[in-house]
Amino acid sequence: MSAFQADSQQLILALSKGRIFEDTLPLLEAAGITVTENPETSRKLILPTNDPNVRVLIVRATDVPTYVQHGAADFGVAGKDVLLEHGGEGLYQPIDLHIAECRMSVAVRNGFDYETAVRQGARLRVATKFVETARAHFAKKGVHVDLIKLYGSMELAPLVGLSDAIVDVVSTGNTLRANDLKEVEAIMDISSRLIVNQAALKMKRERLQPILEAFERASKK
Numbered sequence: 001m002s003a004f005q006a007d008s009q010q011l012i013l014a015l016s017k018g019r020i021f022e023d024t025l026p027l028l029e030a031a032g033i034t035v036t037e038n039p040e041t042s043r044k045l046i047l048p049t050n051d052p053n054v055r056v057l058i059v060r061a062t063d064v065p066t067y068v069q070h071g072a073a074d075f076g077v078a079g080k081d082v083l084l085e086h087g088g089e090g091l092y093q094p095i096d097l098h099i100a101e102c103r104m105s106v107a108v109r110n111g112f113d114y115e116t117a118v119r120q121g122a123r124l125r126v127a128t129k130f131v132e133t134a135r136a137h138f139a140k141k142g143v144h145v146d147l148i149k150l151y152g153s154m155e156l157a158p159l160v161g162l163s164d165a166i167v168d169v170v171s172t173g174n175t176l177r178a179n180d181l182k183e184v185e186a187i188m189d190i191s192s193r194l195i196v197n198q199a200a201l202k203m204k205r206e207r208l209q210p211i212l213e214a215f216e217r218a219s220k221k
């Protein structure tokens, strides 16, 4: 544990800006915790709350599991997509919060005959941020793929000939439609999970338990 966390009364929560922060706020409120600064306007990366013993770290979505795994944060909220890429080592994942719901899908350009390419055993170039999930999906189907790792704007890859297909999260489908792409396979449903550092769960159980229970009750509503 870092000196930052030496006080066992202190709880550190890791969140990413945007939809996860916004959708976690009502759950925190249900646990009696109000974040007193807005990460969209503040430049601070450690945000105070109404409870002097609870602080919120603002990190990239993909970094949330890393902060919690190493105990730099006691708990956090991360998408199943991010957790599958991270591997979940050192993390306890007690609650599906049913927030930031979407699905992981395969998409191609309108006009690309994905089914025929797969049936004929073509080798597909697949661009994605989610290489572990994509690798597992195509291995299970017995499709040979060359994976191209990207960090965002996956929708662009088939349009400029970087790849035949992408694996990305889809919600309304608006981004695919706007870029002349179509969804050809849904891989899995995605939502965000509460994650807890395994050591913190033991050492700080008394402080964490009521918050976990409030999150669980509020996320079922």
Ligand code: ATP
Residues within 6 Å of the ligand: 016, 017, 018, 019, 020, 060, 061, 062, 078, 079, 080, 081, 082, 100, 101, 102, 151, 152, 169, 170, 171, 172, 190, 191, 192
């Ligand atoms: P970064 O901007 O740092 O690259 P990111 O794009 O993954 O990160 P967010 O867009 O806030 O960050 O996504 C956080 C989580 O929300 C994702 O891990 C995923 O589980 C979920 N998510 C992503 N896009 C959508 C969407 N369009 N609708 C609903 N949930 C989504």
Ligand code: PRP
Residues within 6 Å of the ligand: 152, 153, 168, 169, 170, 171, 172, 173, 174, 175, 176
């Ligand atoms: C996410 C994701 C897709 C889009 C899908 O992007 O990367 O591009 O949502 O949602 P849709 O099906 O409703 O269009 P996000 O809004 O997080 O923007 P980003 O590129 O900044 O991550």
Ligand code: MG
Residues within 6 Å of the ligand: none
């Ligand atoms: Mg995003």
